[in-house]
Amino acid sequence: MGHPLSSPEHARHALLYMWRIRKFEEAVEDLFGRGMMHGTMHLSIGQEAAPTGMCMALTLQDQITSTHRGHGHCIAKGADLTRMIAELLGKKIGYCGGRGGSMHIADVETGNLGANGVVGGGIPIAAGAALASKMMKRGTVAVSFFGDGAMNEGAFHEAANLAAIWKLPMILFCENNGYGMSSSTAKAFAIDDLADRGKGYGIPGVNVDGNDVVAVYEVAQAAVDRAKAGEGPTLIIAETYRWKGHSRSDKNLYRTKEEIEEWRTKDPIPKFIARAIEAKLLTQEQCDAIQNDAIEAIKAAVNESVKAEAAEPSGLLDAVFKAVTA
Amino acid sequence: MSDRMLTMAEAVREAMSIAFDERPEVFLLGEDVGIYGGAFGVSGDMYHRYGAERVLDTPIAELGIVGAAVGAALSGMRPIVEIQFSDFTAQAMDQIANQAAKIHFMLGGALHVPMVLRTPQGSGTGAAAQHSQNLEPWFASVPGLKVVVPSNPADAKGLLLAAIDDPNPVIFLEHKLLYKIPGRDPVPEGATRIPLGVSKVVREGKDLTIVATGIMVNKSYEVAEKLAAEGISITLIDPRTISPLDMQPVFESVEKTGRLLVVQEGPAQAGFINEVIAQMAGSSSFGSLIAPIKRLAGMNIPIPYAPQLEKAAVPQIEDIESAAREIVKNWR
Amino acid sequence: METGELINFHVKVGDQVKSGDVLFEVMTDKIDMEVEAPADGVIESLVVAPGAVVEIGKPVLIMLTETEVMAFDFGDDDQPVAGVEVATPAPSVEANVVAAAPIIVNTNVKAVPKARVEAANRGIDLRTVNPTGPDRTITMQDVNGAQLDPAIVKRQAANKALIAKGIEMTRAIAQASFNRQVTAHFDHASFIAAWAKVLRGRPDLAAHEHIGVALIIESKYGSALPVFRDPDQASLDDLRALVASTTDAAKNGKVPVAMLSGATTTVFDLTTYSMSSATPLLFPNQITSVTIGYDSQSSKNISLTIDLNFCDFYDGALLLDALVASL
Numbered sequence: 001m002g003h004p005l006s007s008p009e010h011a012r013h014a015l016l017y018m019w020r021i022r023k024f025e026e027a028v029e030d031l032f033g034r035g036m037m038h039g040t041m042h043l044s045i046g047q048e049a050a051p052t053g054m055c056m057a058l059t060l061q062d063q064i065t066s067t068h069r070g071h072g073h074c075i076a077k078g079a080d081l082t083r084m085i086a087e088l089l090g091k092k093i094g095y096c097g098g099r100g101g102s103m104h105i106a107d108v109e110t111g112n113l114g115a116n117g118v119v120g121g122g123i124p125i126a127a128g129a130a131l132a133s134k135m136m137k138r139g140t141v142a143v144s145f146f147g148d149g150a151m152n153e154g155a156f157h158e159a160a161n162l163a164a165i166w167k168l169p170m171i172l173f174c175e176n177n178g179y180g181m182s183s184s185t186a187k188a189f190a191i192d193d194l195a196d197r198g199k200g201y202g203i204p205g206v207n208v209d210g211n212d213v214v215a216v217y218e219v220a221q222a223a224v225d226r227a228k229a230g231e232g233p234t235l236i237i238a239e240t241y242r243w244k245g246h247s248r249s250d251k252n253l254y255r256t257k258e259e260i261e262e263w264r265t266k267d268p269i270p271k272f273i274a275r276a277i278e279a280k281l282l283t284q285e286q287c288d289a290i291q292n293d294a295i296e297a298i299k300a301a302v303n304e305s306v307k308a309e310a311a312e313p314s315g316l317l318d319a320v321f322k323a324v325t326a
Numbered sequence: 327m328s329d330r331m332l333t334m335a336e337a338v339r340e341a342m343s344i345a346f347d348e349r350p351e352v353f354l355l356g357e358d359v360g361i362y363g364g365a366f367g368v369s370g371d372m373y374h375r376y377g378a379e380r381v382l383d384t385p386i387a388e389l390g391i392v393g394a395a396v397g398a399a400l401s402g403m404r405p406i407v408e409i410q411f412s413d414f415t416a417q418a419m420d421q422i423a424n425q426a427a428k429i430h431f432m433l434g435g436a437l438h439v440p441m442v443l444r445t446p447q448g449s450g451t452g453a454a455a456q457h458s459q460n461l462e463p464w465f466a467s468v469p470g471l472k473v474v475v476p477s478n479p480a481d482a483k484g485l486l487l488a489a490i491d492d493p494n495p496v497i498f499l500e501h502k503l504l505y506k507i508p509g510r511d512p513v514p515e516g517a518t519r520i521p522l523g524v525s526k527v528v529r530e531g532k533d534l535t536i537v538a539t540g541i542m543v544n545k546s547y548e549v550a551e552k553l554a555a556e557g558i559s560i561t562l563i564d565p566r567t568i569s570p571l572d573m574q575p576v577f578e579s580v581e582k583t584g585r586l587l588v589v590q591e592g593p594a595q596a597g598f599i600n601e602v603i604a605q606m607a608g609s610s611s612f613g614s615l616i617a618p619i620k621r622l623a624g625m626n627i628p629i630p631y632a633p634q635l636e637k638a639a640v641p642q643i644e645d646i647e648s649a650a651r652e653i654v655k656n657w658r
Numbered sequence: 659m660e661t662g663e664l665i666n667f668h669v670k671v672g673d674q675v676k677s678g679d680v681l682f683e684v685m686t687d688k689i690d691m692e693v694e695a696p697a698d699g700v701i702e703s704l705v706v707a708p709g710a711v712v713e714i715g716k717p718v719l720i721m722l723t724e725t726e727v728m729a730f731d732f733g734d735d736d737q738p739v740a741g742v743e744v745a746t747p748a749p750s751v752e753a754n755v756v757a758a759a760p761i762i763v764n765t766n767v768k769a770v771p772k773a774r775v776e777a778a779n780r781g782i783d784l785r786t787v788n789p790t791g792p793d794r795t796i797t798m799q800d801v802n803g804a805q806l807d808p809a810i811v812k813r814q815a816a817n818k819a820l821i822a823k824g825i826e827m828t829r830a831i832a833q834a835s836f837n838r839q840v841t842a843h844f845d846h847a848s849f850i851a852a853w854a855k856v857l858r859g860r861p862d863l864a865a866h867e868h869i870g871v872a873l874i875i876e877s878k879y880g881s882a883l884p885v886f887r888d889p890d891q892a893s894l895d896d897l898r899a900l901v902a903s904t905t906d907a908a909k910n911g912k913v914p915v916a917m918l919s920g921a922t923t924t925v926f927d928l929t930t931y932s933m934s935s936a937t938p939l940l941f942p943n944q945i946t947s948v949t950i951g952y953d954s955q956s957s958k959n960i961s962l963t964i965d966l967n968f969c970d971f972y973d974g975a976l977l978l979d980a981l982v983a984s985l
Contacts, residue, residue, distance in 0.1 A: 095434060104432045107436070108437060118425070121421075128396055128400070128401065132397065133401065136351070136401075155393060155421075158389050159393060162390045319430075322494055612771050613774075613775045657791060658797055658798060
């Protein structure tokens with residue numbers, strides 16, 4: 001895609017996708033509150049800049065693996081909003097035909113290898129995708145999005161090491177929102193700077209303001225360039241914050257109202273609007289129109305999904321294995 | 327002809343080599359599969375024949391390498407991952423059971439995982455509890471995994487070729503004690519596949535049906551040959567693929583013999599072979615039984631070290647022989 | 659529905675009633691109904707008052723019938739007179755019509771699955787098969803070799819040929835019943851002992867290793883059928899004690915598990931119901947059954963039903979004569 005401030009079109013893209021993520025998450029919360037959505041949800045409101053900035057450094061063919069808090073990654077990579085909402089509502093036209101739900105959306109067309117219900121589960125998979133890219137000389141990168149909590153999983157360590165020793169075209173993208181559910185990074189890490197972990201694998205570890213879509217894009221693009229040049233993976237630590245609880249059961253007992261309020265003032269969307277207007281790439285009116293576009297897109301997705309046919313249990317048994325073709 | 331009497335290690339290597347030659351997307355990764363040739367010598371000279379890029383030595387990181395295989399499989403490759411001992415799959419279980427097995431279903435069929443995980447299992451080498459388990463039921467109980475347990479070199483070759491072709495994750499459990507011994511039958515030349523999910527009737531008899539997996543097929547075969555001289559005629563069925571399981575030949579055979587003996591190496595409790603019993607008990611063939619179903623399985627203990635203890639822990643030829651003889655003698 | 663409310667009585671103590679007279683009205687949540695006298699008799703007492711809520715099966719009034727006068731001597735002087743408790747009936751609308759289905763007799767016999775299939779196909783009672791398998795389990799060999807007594811086989815063949823000449827009969831209807839009046843004095847224990855002894859003299863008809871006499875005992879829980887094994891081989895005193903205690907237990911719905919199986923014949927005492935005769939049922943795997951009915955103050959009416967697949971009319975007459983003689 002390119003730098004968010006490189007043209008009005010790029011600026012519009014950055015803003016539109018952040019709004020789409022924000023409005024998508026708000027719609028999910030609304031649908032959940034109305035009892036229309038089953039199960040649970042992990043909202044990424046406040047974290048929109050990180051996936052948007054990262055994915056603006058990617059091509060359609062580049063791959064990602066995502067997390068339980070994965071709606072943003074999915075949208076930033078270009079997924080269809082209707083099929084996403086439909087999946088959350090258990091509809092036949094949903095990305096997984098109702099079999100996966102919020103935590104398992106994948107989209108082959110946009111190189112999304114899927115969200116993952118297991119913390120750290122997607123990191124070795126992204127390493128494998130990067131390995132395949134290297135072996136097949138595809139010239140693509142694989143980005144694994146994960147949270148700070150996943151960095152203490154063995155999967156992170158094993159995958160980071162494999163990617164490093166094989167110089168895989170991979171990016172380890174940590175959205176450090178400060179908490180693994182209720183455990184703060186201060187409690188879960190004995191190091192202050194998570195990017196220091198990169199040294200342990202012999203790869204660069206880079207910190208970035210995860211609420212600044214421009215800054216995120218810049219470190220992401222550098223990491224992509226390095227990966228595509230065959231120099232191996234980069235660990236990016238994007239500092240950000242989730243405004244909402246971990247999931248629907250969260251009572252926010254482990255953090256203060258003041259802390260949440262403080263982070264709300266660091267909202268990535270107005271921050272980018274100010275820069276885009278300052279750079280004379282967008283006007284306030286255009287920004288308002290972009291916000292409105294996002295709202296309309298989500299509304300249309302919800303309206304279509306609600307009317308869509310529910311997923312049916314018939315055929316479940318046949319769905320376990322892909323049919324063997326001679 | 328005699329040069330086609332391969333060991334299982336040779337047969338597996340031959341199958342992998344054929345797949346390597348047929349498909350550029352096939353590659354092997356695992357601990358010490360390269361220059362070392364594999365802990366049990368299965369990959370042998372493949373590193374020299376195919377190079378370090380297709381015979382990939384990995385660090386000791388089972389979760390990472392299985393995960394990498396999953397990711398590569400999702401991205402157009404057909405990895406064969408070797409885990410040095412099946413016991414170590416415990417390290418990789420998230421990638422096996424939560425990722426590889428579920429991705430196709432959970433993602434609504436958008437993606438699939440054409441991956442083979444080969445791993446040696448079983449007791450008899452004096453390697454004790456953490457290197458000797460038979461873990462058939464671990465894998466057979468996970469929907470989304472196909473599980474193959476070859477009992478001889480010829481089957482191993484044909485089944486592995488089919489497993490590599492299969493668009494789904496396949497767990498391929500090779501018994502260590504079979505690696506170095508030639509099979510009863512020559513291994514066919516060429517790339518003949520043996521379809522997964524088809525049980526094999528190894529020999530036919532009229533008095534008793536034995537269903538056994540892996541190395542127990544070989545032990546049961548010896549028993550069947552020996553008892554034939556005593557006038558006891560035994561049908562031996564090797565499911566070969568324990569998931570999905572093909573029970574039809576078992577039903578058909580029991581309808582003729584009326585007697586069923588099942589044999590597995592792993593512990594009796596919640597073992598795979600219990601599935602055979604359960605399906606028999608719930609089938610219309612149940613009414614053909616003229617004897618109670620007999621199960622021979624490992625003791626419900628970790629595999630012990632000392633040779634006499636290790637032998638005692640899993641069914642031996644003598645156990646199968648006396649069980650078979652008793653069933654036929656007592657139930658007429 | 660578990661209770662009914664008594665609305666009013668149509669009778670008072672001392673009234674002479676005839677069978678069919680209305681005794682009282684009862685109201686349930688399903689239906690209001692009039693309850694009729696089951697027999698002729700005199701109202702002895704009213705147990706509950708109008709307005710009372712009575713559990714189904716509990717007495718509402720006690721009526722003395724003529725059966726009191728000709729009650730059995732149960733060998734126990736304290737035995738209560740045979741009154742008829744006219745209880746709150748379950749309304750007939752509650753009755754389910756159960757379609758006739760073959761009765762699967764789950765014997766306590768161990769047999770391999772195919773032996774059961776084979777036995778069922780060939781009409782072999784597995785209880786008659788000698789088990790030679792491990793843990794006394796019947797094997798296929800046992801079933802295949804299960805020889806019915808040659809006398810039975812011969813007789814069966816002869817009878818079947820006979821029957822075939824006349825009309826085709828299924829086993830269910832190939833039965834015949836016989837009646838005789840007896841004046842002898844007996845109780846349940848001496849009766850079943852006598853009947854067992856008669857059967858023991860005809861092993862060709864018994865076709866079992868033992869003789870098990872099922873005695874039907876009515877209780878509020880329904881009919882119980884405790885089985886007395888080889889009652890002719892116990893002392894009469896012991897048998898009386900066993901019959902008495904079993905009868906008490908059965909009336910409380912408790913029959914020892916060991917006594918629930920192994921019946922080879924059934925005895926049904928109709929006098930409990932003030933009945934004189936009924937065609938006794940043949941239970942599966944049994945070829946005889948006997949009823950004791952009321953005949954007169956000094957005599958009983960004994961009925962025998964036999965299965966014509968196993969014996970003929972002459973056998974029936976002989977058996978009944980032998981029984982009557984031994985009473």
